[in-house]
Amino acid sequence: FARMAVEGQAAASAALKATDQEIRKLKRILRTDQEAVAKGSKEIFAQINEQFHLGIARASRNVYLEKWVINSFWRSNIYIFYFDGFYKAPVREEIPPQRTPSQHLAILKAIEERNPEEASLQMQEHIRNTYELLLLGR
Template sequence: MELNEQRPEDYIYYYIRQQIIARELYPGNKIVEEQLAAETGISRTPIRAALKRLSYEGLLVSYPMKGSFVAMPTKKDMQDAYECRKLLEAEATRCASYHITDEELKELEDIFDQQKLVHRTHDMHTFLEINEKFHLVIAKASRNSFFQKYIQELTVRCNVFLLFYDKFQVTPLEDSFAIKEHRIIIDALRQRDPEKCYNAAVQHNQSTLDQLNKDKL
């Protein structure tokens, strides 16, 4: 989007994210506010708001008197995040098998169709947004507010690893394990089979972690 179509804070937020996706910014690089202001014509106040948002999501780290830097997520960070997410999503998906409505299943199918379309364009921004919606529909269907809260937070955190290490932009749709496993999860939910739902969610998170570890090497 052009700047005049977005709030300045949102523009800077996506501007920096795109530089990370394009590997124009690397882990450890400093974000220079003056340079951002010169490049975009945006004042320091919305720039700082965007940096704060990116720090909250884990893409940046900020230090007093030093500034903001592109995060340097470790293999241990990634392992811990996905182990926690695997446990939460497995149980949330199992619970969702008892409560999910036909309307929510239709919503998942619609999101799944969007994912396939976006994957073909290799638009990672949009794919991550749609992917987050997919997982949050399931968390909501668990009818457990704590699952919703913590799965949302973990999804945002895990996006950091996907942005840095996933080979989404060079992976053809037919080779995407994420798309295939989302199909399995939807089918298990449609069958209202709690064991299949639990196992599908475990497998999906483990596959993601295994692939990220492979891509990171």
């Protein structure tokens, strides 16, 4: 998947170039991310997920990566909104458990530790896990 490569590179670059202020902002976003999943708030979760991924792309300081991430994020989200059980579940009790908050936390931890290889790996794994869940149901 091209999105894995591009967002992995954006995360690696963010690990090297993100400011402390950007990292603090991503931490605030993650707190809201976890709360949205716990409450089953699909709209807020979608907004927070976008803020997290695009925030990392901005922190990469690479306008080309940022533009590509924006385009691929929205293109893939069409499928995610349509197929992901979190968004399809009509009521809170039917929402499947989510791995996204813990995966986002691992990505941010690597960025905060200024570890570009780990940031890239965690981002790629996160995107791969999302697609596997959608396409293979695992």
